Amino acid sequence: MKELKDFLDNSFPHKHPYSTINAYPIPSVPPQLWILGTSLESARLAALYGVPYAFGHFLSANKSSEIMNYYHNNLKGKESGIKPKTIFAVFVICAETNERAQELARSALLWEVQLSTGIGDKGLPSFIESNGYTFSRQEMELIRNFKNKMIIGSPTEVKKKLIDIQNTYKVDEIMILTNTFCFEIG
Template sequence: MRLSILDQAPISTNQTPQEALQESMMLAQAGETLGYKRYWIAEHHDLPGLACSAPEVMLGYIGANTKKIRIGSGAVLLPHYKPYKVAEVYNMLATLFPGRIDIGIGRAPGGSAEATDALSDNFLQQVWNMPNSVQDLLYFLDNDIPPEHSHAKVSASPVPKESPMPWLLGTSKKSGLLAAEKGLSYVFGQFMSDQDGSAIIKQYRDHFKPRKQIDTPQVIVTVIAVCAETSEKAEEIALSSLVWGLQRKRGEGQKGVPSILEAKEYLRNERIDLHEEKKQGMIIGNPEQVKESLLELQIRYTADEIMIVTITHSPLDRIQSYKLIAEEFGLKPNDHREP
């Protein structure tokens, strides 16, 4: 089974944003060494504890410090931007790093209403216009604009020898159908959804329309996982992420991902039992347990690939989690340039 990494660039309570972004680069390097197929970094705006507002900037940095692993956005929040500019940026990256660039496309705001207003005009209108924006982006990425199109004489320079590989991210039947209609590979964000992902993915596969660049449906399922040598240690390490998620739901957590000690103190002071919180789709355990859960997920969703999000307070714990999973699956470094 193919495994990949989705990085939200979390900032721990003992880190600066610069240190968090440096750790993201080091995670991409580790992922390449360990045999993960791709490394994607997410886009967020003015969300405390998350460092990456511009994946395209980080991808230039990460691409220059890695050699083979595929790299991309998870996701470009398309309603904020003109498709032409997005195509220019990712064509530029694909020119610099041939055969390695993915462009994940999403339609979430990625931040507060205030940040959305500051970033773009008519966001909701652009959400409704998403199918047209996706189609325009594909025209520019494919360098194949119909002559009747208003931008028929424009190309998204530089035009790379191998175009970025587009994926559509979503958590709903609507997103799955859009991906199928446009002939796009699809990423289902299981870690963000309470929907029946298996039904959404089946619908995507059933309605998929091949396009020149992709003739068969491809599915990635994204999940949160924390792995350690023992299940007890994994449970302890996962406290940081679980408590931080709870804090953010309460409008707290501005200082970033708490340490294990800070998380325990918070639970003690607030008299909170995280038993129910742990059931929210998060995989926690030793390597054997995590592998079993990921394989079950793959079968349930008929996934071609699993993309793992891991948030810990310690960067070493995060890399170790990915390392243990890679070793349990027997991943080996290879040339990841094929889509």
């Protein structure tokens, strides 16, 4: 991370082996570095380097509070005015009703099951395929775990849960990921 910052800022010490290497093109305004992660280690690195943090909740919902709190409480440079800047990336499927959203989510949930068993390389299953599939007890347990990383519901329910995320995790932005076979069931 430090070397990447040094490349972007052209700030390697004179005797550093990379000091004679220049990154091109050099933008007039350097890009802002972010760390995307799903673990306490990624939050620790973002805090240590004083950079914004994007948490990939859609990949791992484990210890979300602990991870986000660590970043907020340990951000380097807070004493000199650097403020935490965060994105919370979450999987969302929203439809007119909760029932309709659950229908739309079924293909994504089947795909997650397939990916976890190594057979999801053909992409999201169709609604016909997912509706005709009977999940085993073991797969239903996987689905319960997958749903911990997801928001599935009506606009009112989804909005409430997104506001809860914003308040609970003190995030500046919420990034929404939606994997579904298609947005129309027909």
